[in-house]
Amino acid sequence: MKKLLPLLALTLLASCGEKGNSESTEPGNILEDLSYSVDTLVVDPGNEIIDLSGGLRLSSLSEDSKQLFLYGQKDHKIAVIDLDGLKLNEFLPFEVEGPNGIGQYVGTMQKLEGEKFLFSSFQTSGIYDRNGVKIKDLKLKPADFDGIEIEDESPMINNLTRAADGNLLFSLPGNFMEGSRDLAVLDPANGSGKILDIPAMDKASEFRILLQSDKMMSIYIEEVRLQEIEEQLYISTSVTSDIYRYDYQRDTLQLFTFPHQLVPTAKTGTIKNKVSSEEEWRSEMEKASSQIGFEKLLWDDSSQRFFRFGRKVLPKENEESPSKADVYLFAYDADLQLIGEKFLEDVDQIPSFPFFKDGKLYSYVNVEDELGFAVFTFDF
Numbered sequence: 153m154k155k156l157l158p159l160l161a162l163t164l165l166a167s168c169g170e171k172g173n174s175e176s177t178e179p180g181n182i183l184e185d186l187s188y189s190v191d192t193l194v195v196d197p198g199n200e201i202i203d204l205s206g207g208l209r210l211s212s213l214s215e216d217s218k219q220l221f222l223y224g225q226k227d228h229k230i231a232v233i234d235l236d237g238l239k240l241n242e243f244l245p246f247e248v249e250g251p252n253g254i255g256q257y258v259g260t261m262q263k264l265e266g267e268k269f270l271f272s273s274f275q276t277s278g279i280y281d282r283n284g285v286k287i288k289d290l291k292l293k294p295a296d297f298d299g300i301e302i303e304d305e306s307p308m309i310n311n312l313t314r315a316a317d318g319n320l321l322f323s324l325p326g327n328f329m330e331g332s333r334d335l336a337v338l339d340p341a342n343g344s345g346k347i348l349d350i351p352a353m354d355k356a357s358e359f360r361i362l363l364q365s366d367k368m369m370s371i372y373i374e375e376v377r378l379q380e381i382e383e384q385l386y387i388s389t390s391v392t393s394d395i396y397r398y399d400y401q402r403d404t405l406q407l408f409t410f411p412h413q414l415v416p417t418a419k420t421g422t423i424k425n426k427v428s429s430e431e432e433w434r435s436e437m438e439k440a441s442s443q444i445g446f447e448k449l450l451w452d453d454s455s456q457r458f459f460r461f462g463r464k465v466l467p468k469e470n471e472e473s474p475s476k477a478d479v480y481l482f483a484y485d486a487d488l489q490l491i492g493e494k495f496l497e498d499v500d501q502i503p504s505f506p507f508f509k510d511g512k513l514y515s516y517v518n519v520e521d522e523l524g525f526a527v528f529t530f531d532f
Contacts, residue, residue, distance in 0.1 A: 183483055183492035187531045195523040196239040202231045202523050208505035208516045212263035217453070217509040221269070222523075223261045228254070230261075230269070233523070235509060246271075246284040254280065260312045272312040290340060292323070297338055297345040308336050311378040313385070320400055322378055322385055332357045333376045335387060335398065335405075350387055352394040352407055359391055359419060359440045362426045363433045372437060374445075381451045390445045392418035393462075395488060410490045415462055415480055419443040441465040444480075447502060454511030457491070458484040463502050476500040503528075 195202070203224025210223040219241075220233040230244040247253050255273025262270040267282040272290070279288040292307040294300040300308075308323040310333070315322070321340060325347075326333040333353055338345040356374040363370040379386045387396040394417075395408045410417060420443065424436050447461040462480040479499040483492035503515030503526065513528040 181492045181494075182532055183481060183494035185532070186481070186492075186494050189529050191527045191529070192517060192519065193238055193525045193527055194519050195233055195525075197522065198240055200240055200243065202233075202240060203227050203229070204518055204521065204523060207518075210258055210261045211505065212261060212269075213507060213509075214263060215265075217507070221261075221263045223258060225258065235514075244282050244284065246280065252280070252284055252286045254278075259309060262312075262314060264314060265318070270312070270314050272309040274309075277307065277309055277312060290321070292321070292338065294325070297343055300336065300338075300345045300347060302334070302347060308338065311376070313378045313380050315385070315400055316380060316383045317401075322380075322398075322400075324376055324378060324387075330357055330360070335378075335396075337398075337400065348398070348405055350396055350405075352392065352396065353387060353389050355418060356389045356391045359423050360425055361423060361433065361436045361440070363428070363430070364426065365428050370433070372440075374440070377448050379449055381449065386449055388446065388449060390447070393446050393482075394418070395449070397488060408488045410482075410484075412482075412490070412493060414493050414495055415444045415464075419445070438465075438467065442467070450506055450508055450513070452508040452511060452513075454508070456486045458486070458488065459508075459513075460484070461502050461506070466500075477502065 202222065203226050206225050208222060210225065212221045213219070218234070218236055220235055222231045222233060224231065228246050228248055230246070232241040232244065234241050248256055253276060254271040255275035258271055258273045260270065260272040264270055264279065268287070269280050271278060271280060277290040277292055278286045279290070280286050292309060293305060294302050294308065295305065302325055304325060304327065308325040310324045313322045319339065319341065321338040323336045323338070324333040325336050333350065335348040335350050336345060337348060353376050356376050359374045361372040374389060374391045376389045377387065383401065385398040385400055387398065393410045393412060397406045397408065419440065421439065423440055424432065427433050427436060442465055445463050450459045452459060460482045462482060463477040465475060465477045468475065477500060479496045479502060481494050481496055482490065485491050503513065505516040507514050513530070515526045515528070517524040517526050
């Protein structure tokens with residue numbers, strides 16, 4: 153099923169230490185005259201039901217972007233979606249417990265080569281085949297790796313990511329309550345590893361908010377992300393536009409900063425990190441969310457460019473009102489030089505779990521409890 157969405161429907165979309173410069177061979181702002189159209193596409197599930205309770209949070213694309221692998225936290229199955237044919241191909245079931253168990257609450261799922269999958273959870277981490285058999289157990293405690301000396305004895309599973317060549321694992325260990333993170337580079341075959349300092353990401357810890365009272369405890373921490381793209385590792389956070397690129401084949405770490413004109417390059421000001429009431433919680437949250445926040449990198453293989461969204465959450469008219477935001481789009485060349493930025497006047501929500509396929513931006517939408525995508529076609 154395919155139908156054209158009117159423009160207003162967009163509002164419903166849910167180690168080196170080198171420093172990069174910002175000069176590019178592409179002239180001007182490539183997004184200055186950006187226009188776009190949007191189609192909505194719906195996947196045919198046949199007689200099955202695809203678990204959409206977590207959106208696309210635990211999903212992974214095939215290397216050719218022809219298939220989407222979506223893990224359902226409720227049914228513990230991977231739905232294999234044919235993105236060209238817009239249909240459900242099959243389910244791959246996994247066990248929660250036992251020798252092949254993936255754990256009750258999965259934190260990371262990554263599609264690997266040869267229909268293998270990386271799963272990590274608080275209970276276990278490992279590599280599994282398409283039949284749900286664990287073919288490699290990953291014990292990721294710091295003590296198991298020569299060269300890793302950190303105080304935390306917990307497994308290094310935060311944002312666990314495997315390199316495309318299959319030799320290295322990466323994660324972001326650190327003090328969860330403090331919000332600090334380091335980059336762990338792990339070589340499981342040799343039982344070795346190292347910790348790389350990523351100080352530009354420390355700014356995320358300044359915007360953590362801990363609510364602790366006699367009745368409840370909640371914590372809000374700004375996101376720090378790992379992304380493996382085109383055999384390079386990218387580290388970013390929602391708090392600043394800065395991005396690290398780690399070339400793991402050459403073992404070089406480079407920091408990129410950007411001369412944004414439309415938005416600040418980072419959140420500013422002081423956030424009260426510990427509060428004792430819901431009123432204080434909401435007040436401090438608004439201080440953080442009303443400032444610019446940067447989303448993950450999106451790689452478009454067709455144009456050989458990166459894109460990224462930014463957003464400033466707007467105050468709600470009342471508690472029942474839907475959240476709205478000022479939304480921005482940024483463009484970068486293949487070497488992460490800023491080449492475009494634009495305020496998207498007709499968009500008031502960040503596209504949900506977006507990715508590029510065939511030069512078009514796909515964004516998850518729930519269409520009457522069916523898996524759907526809003527597909528943006530950009531005209532520069």
